[in-house]
Amino acid sequence: MLVALAEAFAQEPPTAGAPHFLSGDRLERPANYREWVWLSSGLGMSYRSENTSADPSFDNVFVTPAAYRFFLQNGKWPDRTMFVLEVRASHNKGSINQSGHYQGEVMGIEAEVKDEYRFPGKWAFFGFAGGAGSAAAVPKSADCYSCHAQNGAVDNTFVQFYPTLLEVARQKGTLKIIDPNHESNRH
């Protein structure tokens, strides 16, 4: 039984996880992103120092498996890379847990896609508000474009917050900003 299931997994089509666009460059919401490669999760992360919510949310980041494997080899992202950011509520007390935070319901799903031919800036962002099945790209005037371009450690992406890939980028020499985990840069 296990072998049969594993073989089914191994027989996934090679396009599994590739971005799928509908008419008008609308991105179809990926159904199986929880089976992609998970990169990291943060809790309550914010650009603003005053943001210390008593009810912070988790940010879970996934990337398409083929793009992940390309990154391990090259320290950069190939065309057709797709990220999903899944935002979930945090809970504090439940079952045997008495302190700290564990994950609850989905509060939002967003995607970032690299498509050099489709998008003039190569990367585009998408938000699937209310569980929508597809979404048009966020307008290029949105802050996400400039923030990722300026602050992403590799290309348009926050590799500085993905510890295993940060190490790969260090080794491949593809980091474009100061290492955030370096002692002199941590407060």
Added chain:
Amino acid sequence: MLVALAEAFAQEPPTAGAPHFLSGDRLERPANYREWVWLSSGLGMSYRSENTSADPSFDNVFVTPAAYRFFLQNGKWPDRTMFVLEVRASHNKGSINQSGHYQGEVMGIEAEVKDEYRFPGKWAFFGFAGGAGSAAAVPKSADCYSCHAQNGAVDNTFVQFYPTLLEVARQKGTLKIIDPNHESNRH
């Protein structure tokens, strides 16, 4: 290039991720668990209410892909299921992040394996202290055995803290304890 990489992924051996034992029932530390299916991450989770560390750690949980797919179909774990718990430091300020927590260096790697023929209690726990390449099972007198057996929502596992699998177990009717996210059980 992408297609070639994706095909390489699809051609993984069907035993990828299965537990591998050395002589004396020592479990080999899995090398590629970051490419398994991630179930959830918590921050600073504790059984003790007084544990409110200023420097909490993240718990990241991964499971072998074949076991995950079996669970989606059946709401329970097949023989040869393997979990990895990766404990990572949390950081607070770095790059553009000003509040909240993101993940840093590995602080510990542990595993839980179901093997009905090898272990009298079916499940066994392993800790790879100091990055050891293999480990013998934790003695059965350790708290982890009794705590998982008593408090795990499905079999010996804390499905109550893995939100997508919790929903599967609800639908399949395999939950053995009160739902921790039910309002009446949350404080």
